[in-house]
Amino acid sequence: MNLFLELRRHGKLANQRNPMYEKSRFAKFWIYLMVVFWAGYLIFFGITFAFAFSEGAQEAYHVLNGGLLFILALDFVIRLPFQKTPSQEVKPYMLLPIKRSRLIDCLLIRSGLDSFNLFWFFFFVPFAILTIARFYGVTGVLTYLIGIWLLMLLNNYWFLLCRMLMGERFWWFLLPVLVYGALGAAFFIPDESPLFDFCINVGESFILGNWLTFAVTLAIIALFYLLDRYIIGKMIYGEINKVEDTTVQVKHVSEYRFLERYGQVGEYMKLELKMLLRNKICKRGLYSAGGVVLVFSALIAFTDAYQGGMKDFLVMYNFALFGILFLSTIMGYEGNYIDGLMSRKESIYSLLQAKYAIYSIGQVIPLVMIIPAIIMGKVTLLTAISWFFFIPGFVYFGMFQMAVYNNRTVDMNNKMTQRNVGTGMQNLISSAVFIVPLLLYFLLHFLTGETTTAWIFIAIGLAFILTSRYWLRNVYNRFMKRRYKNMEGFRDSRQK
Structure with a gap:
């Protein structure tokens, strides 16, 4: 924990010494303004969704839980332009008695604690208060929100895995395409999709505080964490030691001579x-x-x-x-x-x-x-x-x-x-x-x-x-x- 806090302090000092620090401070005001705007939009949508399904055959939280995978897929898409691969200037710390694995752990913990993983709470908190509190009380709301946070944390490490793999080899983009394509097919092709019922049961288990559901979710998060840790370790080793891929042979080098006419x-x-x-x-x-x-x-x-x-x-x-x-x-x-x-x-x-x-x-x-x-x-x-x-x-x-x-x-x-x-x-x-x-x-x-x-x-x-x-x-x-x-x-x- 001391290393994590120290690296965080070093990062803040590096940002303050950044030549663009003053412009960043100006931009942060507008970024915070946009965050407030979208937070208000999500709060409004959460309240509207709660009342829209309040008179249906199913409770509103059952309807929402059935579509949790769609929300996670949307969250994955939103992360593409806004969430970057975590990075750390490692070389200065290599001269100190610090294990590289601890630096990688700090990177992943910092990613998991990022406020981006809490942004969907602007939607889920008002929705849970209006629909869950009256049946399960404050305890049900808290356990449900903890479960939602764990799902966002899982999505965070899943996204990092896909992004790093796509960064190494372009064709890895087929991994999320196949995964979400298979999930979409499982939802829409059968007349009564078992995946829809599964999502409802997972959401209700979070509300009831089912320890087994939380344990399985934590185990999946740990699996993605270890996979990210392994891949980041290989990438850092390759970058520090300048390991190049010698299997790729350039067969043709284009000189783009047709552009010479433009001076x-x-x-x-x-x-x-x-x-x-x-x-x-x-x-x-x-x-x-x-x-x-x-x-x-x-x-x-x-x-x-x-x-x-x-x-x-x-x-x-x-x-x-x-x-x-x-x-x-x-x-x-x-x-x-x-x-x-x-x-x-x-x-x-x-x-x-x-x-x-x-x-x-x-x-x-x-x-x-x-x-x-x-x-x-x-x-x-x-x-x-x-x-x-x-x-x-x-x-x-x-x-x-x-x-x-x-x-x-x-x-x-x-x-x-x-x-x-x-x-x-x-x-x-x-x-x-x-x-x-x-x-x-x-x-x-x-x-x-x-x-x-x-x-x-x-x-x-x-x-x-x-x-x-x-x-x-x-x-x-x-x-x-x-x-x-x-x-x-x-x-x-x-x-x-």
């Missing part, structure tokens, strides 16, 4: 493509994002599980995911060689143009993947085209503002042993990418209808795309005014 911008487009397709960390992120977009597109096209607002969220998510992954830390990868970039006149401006071109063209990928949903009539062609223009227009305009303020180098090879590179501002921008477009879409959809909303989004997107030359120049000029401060931050945050 200096074309050269930086080649640099960006090489970074995305050859660098280990970027390539894994690219493949993982592609897998998620493919799965969500298939769910929209071939199932009826996601309709209404959830469908709109998934469509927008598909188009925004690539930008969130790579543009929230824009200039972070370039921090490894920023001195070379600054030695040439206006190279940063050309780099920004190249990045904008690459990620805008990349929107073709989710557009192609959404075609089956368009053919099946689940998504209109006009809606898909509106997101195709709106994301690289309005959303990328906001993401590229981070190029002015990001001054934290992102390591290109290490994931588990790197410093914590996330900042409040980056988290704020990433959250805003989801919230602002959806709120604007729902508001316009309510006021004007789907067709008019799509045309408005196309107009907004095209306006920002056609004026990109001017606002990219503005970003470049502001970056150059801060260049010495940013370069100092990039140098100080590089891995030694």
Whole structure:
């Protein structure tokens, strides 16, 4: 426990010494504001759900318990953009008499105690008070909430397992797809699903404080904990000792000569493509994002599980995911060689143009993947085209503002042993990418209808795309005014 507290204290000190600490403090206010908003939304939904099923044949908590697996699946999806793999700068502690396994335990305990695992309580607490307290009293509410927390903790370690495996090999994304596909089939294919009754029994066992149910849940959590511990240990060993996978042979190296016609911008487009397709960390992120977009597109096209607002969220998510992954830390990868970039006149401006071109063209990928949903009539062609223009227009305009303020180098090879590179501002921008477009879409959809909303989004997107030359120049000029401060931050945050 002393080691855990000491590492936590070191982490707080490192954040305070972070070059972006002041901007993070500003962003935290807006993050807390959004947390309050979503907490209020969940509280409202929990109260509404309790009253909506109060007159049914089954008690409301039986209905909710029957869908616990759906809530856990939704929680898994929500974690994808917001929860990162836990990391710790391990090298300084290797010189001390501290076992590596204890450092890994601290990482996993910190992940388990993360407040994200309690966020669903804003929904479950009012729901439990209104539906469970009158039958089982305060004790039933407490034991039920403890059981829900254990399920979220289990989901946390299950998510970490999948994320780490997908980081090592792209094809591991099939693991959660197969698991949730099998669970979905078990729910919907039989006329009377035994899985639904099983979930009801688990929820009721939590309410009754059944020790066997708690013991089995804790045993599953321990199993995922040990699996995560083993995988993190292997990843840390490989990163510290620079163990490379020598089984992969490069048979063909593309030089992207077709981009040479675009001059200096074309050269930086080649640099960006090489970074995305050859660098280990970027390539894994690219493949993982592609897998998620493919799965969500298939769910929209071939199932009826996601309709209404959830469908709109998934469509927008598909188009925004690539930008969130790579543009929230824009200039972070370039921090490894920023001195070379600054030695040439206006190279940063050309780099920004190249990045904008690459990620805008990349929107073709989710557009192609959404075609089956368009053919099946689940998504209109006009809606898909509106997101195709709106994301690289309005959303990328906001993401590229981070190029002015990001001054934290992102390591290109290490994931588990790197410093914590996330900042409040980056988290704020990433959250805003989801919230602002959806709120604007729902508001316009309510006021004007789907067709008019799509045309408005196309107009907004095209306006920002056609004026990109001017606002990219503005970003470049502001970056150059801060260049010495940013370069100092990039140098100080590089891995030694």
